[in-house]
Amino acid sequence: MRKGIIWSYTKGEFVIFDHYYFSKLYKYINTNYNLFIPTKFSSLLKAANNDNFNMIVFNYPEKPFTKNQIKSIINLFKNGKTILFLTYYKNEDNSSKIANSVLKNFGLSIKYDEITQKENIHDNDKYLVITSKIASNLKENVNKVIMPCASSIEIKEKKGMEYKILLSSEEDNKVIAAEAKGKGRIIAFGTCVFWDNFSISMYDNLQFTKNLINYCMEG
Numbered sequence: 311m312r313k314g315i316i317w318s319y320t321k322g323e324f325v326i327f328d329h330y331y332f333s334k335l336y337k338y339i340n341t342n343y344n345l346f347i348p349t350k351f352s353s354l355l356k357a358a359n360n361d362n363f364n365m366i367v368f369n370y371p372e373k374p375f376t377k378n379q380i381k382s383i384i385n386l387f388k389n390g391k392t393i394l395f396l397t398y399y400k401n402e403d404n405s406s407k408i409a410n411s412v413l414k415n416f417g418l419s420i421k422y423d424e425i426t427q428k429e430n431i432h433d434n435d436k437y438l439v440i441t442s443k444i445a446s447n448l449k450e451n452v453n454k455v456i457m458p459c460a461s462s463i464e465i466k467e468k469k470g471m472e473y474k475i476l477l478s479s480e481e482d483n484k485v486i487a488a489e490a491k492g493k494g495r496i497i498a499f500g501t502c503v504f505w506d507n508f509s510i511s512m513y514d515n516l517q518f519t520k521n522l523i524n525y526c527m528e529g
Contacts, residue, residue: 335519355386387496421500486500
C-alpha cells in the first residue's frame with residue numbers, strides 16, 4: 311500500500327486542491343502518495359492512527375488549536391509521526407501565533423519578522439529570498455531554492471530533543487526551517503509558499519519538495 315500524507319483543512323489552511331495555488335504539488339502528491347484532506351480534527355486523528363500516514367501538514371493554520379488538540383498532536387509526535395507547520399512572514403492572519411501554540415512544546419517558535427536579503431533575491435525583490443544553505447538530508451540534486459515571504463525560526467532547546475536547521479538565509483544565516491526530533495519529528499517553516507504554483511517550478515524547489523516529503527516519510 312502506498313504511503314500517505316494528511317493535509318489538514320481543519321484550521322482554515324490553504325487547501326491543497328486549490329487549483330490556482332497548488333495544482334502542481336497536488337498532482338505530484340496524488341501521483342505518488344495517498345492523500346487525505348480532513349475537514350474535522352477528529353477525522354485527522356483517526357487517519358493518523360493508520361501506519362501508512364506518517365506525514366501531517368498544517369499549511370498556514372488560521373484557526374486556533376484547543377488544548378486537547380495540542381495534546382493530541384504531542385501524542386502523535388510521541389507515536390513517531392512527522393508533523394509540519396508552515397506559516398508566512400509577519401504573523402499574517404495570526405498563523406505564526408497559532409502554529410507557535412503547538413511548536414513551543416517542542417522548543418520551536420516562528421518569529422513575527424520578515425527575512426529579506428540584498429543580493430540573494432529573485433527579480434530584485436528583497437522578499438523573494440534565494441538560498442543554497444540547505445541541510446544535507448534535503449540537498450540531493452538541489453542547488454538553490456526560493457523561499458518567498460519568510461519569517462525566521464527560533465530554537466529554544468528542550469531536554470531529550472534533537473534539533474536540526476533545515477534551511478537558512480544566504481547572507482545572515484537566519485533560520486527559515488528547523489526540525490525538532492524525538493520519537494517523531496516536528497518541522498517548522500517560516501514560509502508556506504515555497505511549494506505553491508509560483509515557486510515550485512523555480513530554481514530547485516520541486517526537487518527540494520520531493521526530498522522533503524521523502525524525508526518526512528522516513529519516520
